[in-house]
Amino acid sequence: MHCSDCCRALQSTPELALESALQAGIDDYLGYLEATRRASRHTLAAYRRDLALLSTCLAQAGIDTAQGIDAAAIRQSVAALHRRGLGSRSLQRFLSACRGLFNHLVSNGTLRVNPALGVAAPKGPRKLPATLDVDQTARLLDAEPQSWESLRDGAIMELFYSSGLRLSELCRLDLPELDLDGALVTVTGKGNRTRTIPLGAQAAQALRRWLQARGLCARAAHHAAVFISRRGTRISVRAVQKRLEQQGRARGLSQRLHPHMLRHSFASHLLESSGDLRAVQEMLGHANLSTTQIYTHLDFQHLAKVYDAAHPRATRRRGGADD
Structure with missing residues (x-):
């Protein structure tokens, strides 16, 4: 199955994300956020959801290790999530979670570079300024x-x-x-x-x-x-x-x-x-x-x-x- 079906896959077979070899790195990062950065429960829950989406998208693209992730895979994931209806703000938060994870993996030696650094979320519609008549x-x-x-x-x-x-x-x-x-x-x-x-x-x-x-x-x-x-x-x-x-x-x-x-x-x-x-x-x-x-x-x-x-x-x- 192609990466574009990742959101559907997450809904129907969420265990794919949990079985990925990347999950160990995700769990370690979330533990670091909770214990060292004192992240709130709300932040942890949001990052856990976003990184589960990432893991599933990568699994559907045939990527199950951190070393196999590159910028193209992250862009594919963003594009797939966008097609499935995620808005600009949600995608920005998704990318923030990805960058945080990959920075953590770079710092512990798992990765050499952060593959999400150059990836941007699609821009949402620009809100028109409020005016008086x-x-x-x-x-x-x-x-x-x-x-x-x-x-x-x-x-x-x-x-x-x-x-x-x-x-x-x-x-x-x-x-x-x-x-x-x-x-x-x-x-x-x-x-x-x-x-x-x-x-x-x-x-x-x-x-x-x-x-x-x-x-x-x-x-x-x-x-x-x-x-x-x-x-x-x-x-x-x-x-x-x-x-x-x-x-x-x-x-x-x-x-x-x-x-x-x-x-x-x-x-x-x-x-x-x-x-x-x-x-x-x-x-x-x-x-x-x-x-x-x-x-x-x-x-x-x-x-x-x-x-x-x-x-x-x-x-x-x-x-x-x-x-």
């Missing part, structure tokens, strides 16, 4: 601030949505990097790359209001950070995350609001209106256009909804056949 965004940003903190939070949210900053970029932002008269903000992003991004009029207005309130903090003069805490220190990443989550709940958003959701919404809405992927790439600070192209999928979803709602041939008319 325009109405949700307006409900979030149009709320009138009632406190010092809400003035700051409003300016933070406006800046995320207006200019698509990363969370780390916003927290590191200093006063000299804001040009409210020129409606520009300069940030240093990944790879120490600096970019200058336009500021929307409403974001600039929210920032002006915040900077006035910021000046009321006695310790603010001692810090260059745009966004500070009540103690006058630079606001932390975690504090921004918590405050945005609270603001989202207060505005009745059904999903949990996080900083990247506003960045994603900025990119999606801008691409939706302009169609200029290169401009969106520049403003997001992506080094490669391929990173930005995920937003074209969001834009296509929007176009598909518009098409379904507006095109006369998109859907079957109620109460009768198509013309």
Whole structure:
């Protein structure tokens, strides 16, 4: 039987895995994980299942010793398990168990090299980023601030949505990097790359209001950070995350609001209106256009909804056949 039938074989004749000569090495490795690495019962059970799958796949390929295993055999096993329905995450865990086993066998002299080192799991479908629609965004940003903190939070949210900053970029932002008269903000992003991004009029207005309130903090003069805490220190990443989550709940958003959701919404809405992927790439600070192209999928979803709602041939008319 070919390796592609390994999962079926495991279900029908699991003793094949246990009778393999490789099983001694597997048992020794699991014992090492339990006694030396103090692995949890959950981890041990998962690795035991994954290594039983490996043993069965190899047995079905005619391999019953550790010395007979090479990278091609591991790739065959991964491909077979993938065809039988194992997802990307499960295959990544399977390969992690394999690499751990083979590292153990290399360390005790059973193997010379780890045959699983160069083998990668198939990539799963890329999850599209969550975004707010325009109405949700307006409900979030149009709320009138009632406190010092809400003035700051409003300016933070406006800046995320207006200019698509990363969370780390916003927290590191200093006063000299804001040009409210020129409606520009300069940030240093990944790879120490600096970019200058336009500021929307409403974001600039929210920032002006915040900077006035910021000046009321006695310790603010001692810090260059745009966004500070009540103690006058630079606001932390975690504090921004918590405050945005609270603001989202207060505005009745059904999903949990996080900083990247506003960045994603900025990119999606801008691409939706302009169609200029290169401009969106520049403003997001992506080094490669391929990173930005995920937003074209969001834009296509929007176009598909518009098409379904507006095109006369998109859907079957109620109460009768198509013309």
